[in-house]
Every structure is written in structure tokens, then in C-alpha cells.
Amino acid sequence: MKVRKIVTVVEEIRSEGGREVYPPARVAVVAAVIENPWAGQGFVDDLGPGINATASDLGALLAPQVLDALDAPAEAYGKAAIVGLDGEIEHGSGLIHTLQFGDHFRKAANATTLLPAVEKRGPAGVLFDIPLKHITDATIRSHHQTVEVRIADAPHPDEIVVALAAAAQGRPQQRLAPLSTEQ
Amino acid sequence: MQEIDLELQIGLRKLVVYRETVVTEAGAQPARPARQASVAAVVRNPWVGTGPTHDLSADVARIAPVLARLVTDHLIEALGGVDAVEAFGKAAIVGSAGEIEHGGALIHTPYFGNLMREFLDGESIICFADTRAEAGEPLVVPLWHKSQAATRSHYQTVTARVSDAPRADEVVIVGAASTGPRPHPRIGDRTTDPAVTSKSLESVLS
Numbered sequence: 276m277k278v279r280k281i282v283t284v285v286e287e288i289r290s291e292g293g294r295e296v297y298p299p300a301r302v303a304v305v306a307a308v309i310e311n312p313w314a315g316q317g318f319v320d321d322l323g324p325g326i327n328a329t330a331s332d333l334g335a336l337l338a339p340q341v342l343d344a345l346d347a348p349a350e351a352y353g354k355a356a357i358v359g360l361d362g363e364i365e366h367g368s369g370l371i372h373t374l375q376f377g378d379h380f381r382k383a384a385n386a387t388t389l390l391p392a393v394e395k396r397g398p399a400g401v402l403f404d405i406p407l408k409h410i411t412d413a414t415i416r417s418h419h420q421t422v423e424v425r426i427a428d429a430p431h432p433d434e435i436v437v438a439l440a441a442a443a444q445g446r447p448q449q450r451l452a453p454l455s456t457e458q
Numbered sequence: 459m460q461e462i463d464l465e466l467q468i469g470l471r472k473l474v475v476y477r478e479t480v481v482t483e484a485g486a487q488p489a490r491p492a493r494q495a496s497v498a499a500v501v502r503n504p505w506v507g508t509g510p511t512h513d514l515s516a517d518v519a520r521i522a523p524v525l526a527r528l529v530t531d532h533l534i535e536a537l538g539g540v541d542a543v544e545a546f547g548k549a550a551i552v553g554s555a556g557e558i559e560h561g562g563a564l565i566h567t568p569y570f571g572n573l574m575r576e577f578l579d580g581e582s583i584i585c586f587a588d589t590r591a592e593a594g595e596p597l598v599v600p601l602w603h604k605s606q607a608a609t610r611s612h613y614q615t616v617t618a619r620v621s622d623a624p625r626a627d628e629v630v631i632v633g634a635a636s637t638g639p640r641p642h643p644r645i646g647d648r649t650t651d652p653a654v655t656s657k658s659l660e661s662v663l664s
Binding site: 284 | 465466470471472473474475476477478479480481482483536594596598617619621622
């Protein structure tokens with residue numbers, strides 16, 4: 276795995292809807308900008324070897340860092356793969372849609388659910404929204420949220436941005452009735 | 459809680475800390491790997507609705523020092539200590555209902571600049587960028603060396619952006635810093651430059 280840079284973003288919301296949020300709502304993202312393992316190889320039928328060579332290392336790199344940046348137990352989480360223009364979205368999906376990648380985060384966060392994800396292709400500086408859901412029960416409505424990320428100079432055409440996101444709580448000022456009230 | 463109260467009093471809505479660590483650049487590890495960070499504080503513009511003759515000084519003295527403390531505290535934390543910080547810069551993004559002068563008021567007076575310099579243990583004037591923009595507009599923030607501004611290896615920028623700020627009645631105040639030079643600095647310095655004048659370059663310019 277060839278890493279060009281690591282980006283960390285931490286958002287802290289202190290007020291929302293004109294009312295104080297206390298404790299402040301925290302969301303953290305850690306993204307690795309890596310070379311697309313399949314860059315320059317044309318159409319590769321079997322992505323397995325590249326996935327096996329990369330996905331677990333990526334998960335092991337990002338999971339502790341995003342929890343460290345959050346500096347609190349994670350209650351919601353999500354992931355992203357943003358593929359540079361010369362790659363296939365399948366390349367990004369290959370790296371993040373495998374237990375080899377996500378299990379590092381699940382284990383470190385004591386989580387059990389699958390990670391919600393965004394996969395897209397775009398130029399450097401493309402905006403992407405990472406969806407987050409509760410780490411043990413994806414139906415907990417208060418924790419459905421997104422965080423928006425942009426890296427000014429990534430991904431290059433032959434790169435992939437792979438990111439993990441974690442939130443220490445649900446939405447600030449969350450006040451929707453739970454799913455169970457509609458069933 | 460006192461800190462939180464102060465931050466509420468200045469109308470702080472949100473804080474975004476962004477950090478980049480270069481692992482490789484142009485395929486090679488930097489000799490001195492550096493980390494860059496920006497800290498963006500989203501605050502209410504206290505002067506929306508006031509006219510161009512309104513005296514800004516009272517609110518500057520009230521708000522700018524709290525912002526300087528907040529932004530530098532988070533920069534220091536993000537970069538691993540005051541001593542790790544080698545370069546700095548600052549910026550303001552004013553929402554569309556404000557004047558650029560409002561952003562300048564919050565970053566260009568001693569109530570912000572002197573304190574940022576003091577907290578980051580610097581001596582240089584702090585370089586800056588400002589703009590008036592819609593929410594989500596990226597702003598490239600220049601940095602230079604915190605005690606020797608002419609150190610060319612440390613001329614660099616970091617891009618700051620808050621997805622949902624500034625609203626029309628808000629200002630985003632940004633402090634930025636780096637722990638070292640550009641990844642592969644190799645464009646010399648004042649100490650190594652030849653004397654270049656239009657006369658010495660006559661053959662190139664003619």
C-alpha cells in the first residue's frame with residue numbers, strides 16, 4: 276500500500292438551531308490518500324489479490340486513528356472510498372466492502388453493525404458525504420447523520436481516498452420519534 | 459465550563475480542526491515530514507446590520523482574544539505542542555451580510571494577532587487571507603515561518619473549508635500552522651540566491 280497523506284478532520288458543534296449543544300457534538304474523520312492498487316493495469320478481472328494485499332492494512336491504519344481523533348467512545352460510524360478519475364468505483368468498493376477492512380473498526384469500537392458507506396469517483400477536491408449509523412443497531416434513528424469531507428488535492432486520477440468516520444453521539448438536538456413508534 | 463461560557467458569549471457555533479500529514483510526495487518520503495493543521499471557528503458576525511461608520515473596537519476587544527485562544531489551543535493540540543509549530547497563518551471568511559472589514563477586525567488587530575503570535579511562541583507578522591463567500595467556499599491560507607518569515611522552505615498553504623459556514627450573518631476565523639517545510643524544498647533561500655536584477659538578466663529578457 277502506497278500512502279501519500281493522511282487527513283484528519285474533527286468537527287465540534289457548540290450550538291445548533293440557536294441553542295447550546297452541551298457537551299459539544301463531536302464527529303471525526305480520518306482519510307488515507309493511497310495509490311489505486313490497480314492503477315495502470317487495465318480491466319482487472321480478479322480484484323481479490325489487490326484487496327487481500329491492501330484492505331486489512333488500511334483498516335488497521337485508519338481505525339485507531341479515527342477513534343483517537345474522536346477522543347470519546349464512538350456511538351455512530353461510517354466509511355468512504357473516493358476513486359480518482361482513472362479508476363473504477365469497483366476498486367474503491369473492493370477496498371472497503373470486505374470484513375478485512377471493517378473488522379478493525381468494529382473491533383476497536385466494540386461495534387456490531389455493518390458500516391454505512393459512500394463510494395464515488397471524482398476529481399481532486401470532490402466533496403463527499405459519509406453516512407453514519409449507530410454502531411450496534413442501525414435502526415436507531417437519532418444516530419443517522421452525515422459528515423462532509425473535502426481534500427483539496429486528492430484523489431489524483433490514479434489514487435483512492437479511503438476514510439472512516441466516527442461520531443460520539445447522535446445528531447445535535449436530535450428529537451425524532453424512534454422507529455418503534457411507527458411500527 | 460468558564461471556557462464554554464466565553465465561547466457561547468462570542469456566538470461560537472462550530473469548530474472544525476483539519477490536519478494533514480504528508481507520508482510521501484512525488485513518490486518519496488520527505489526528509490522532514492511535516493504536519494499542517496487549520497482550525498476554523500464559526501462565530502456570529504456581531505456587526506451585521508451596522509453601517510460602515512460603526513466603531514468595531516469594543517467587540518474586537520471582547521471577541522478576538524477568545525478566538526485567538528481557542529484557535530491556537532486547538533492548533534497546538536493538533537500539531538503536538540508549541541515547539542512543534544514552525545509556520546503559521548490566519549484567515550477570515552465573512553458571510554454575505556457582512557463586510558470584509560469585519561473579518562479584518564477579528565484577525566488583524568493585536569487582540570488576535572499578538573495573542574496568536576504569543577501563544578505559538580512566534581515573532582513574525584502572521585500572513586493571512588480573507589474573503590467574503592457563501593458557506594462551503596474553500597479558502598487557501600498562506601503560512602510562513604513563525605520567527606523568520608523570509609525562510610523560503612516554509613512558504614506553504616493549507617486549504618480551509620467549513621461545509622455549512624459562513625452563513626450570511628457569520629464569520630469563519632481560521633488559524634493555521636505547520637510543523638515544518640514543504641515536502642521537498644529545493645528552491646534556495648536568500649542566503650544562496652545570486653544577485654538578480656533586470657540588468658543581470660539582460661540576455662533572458664531581451
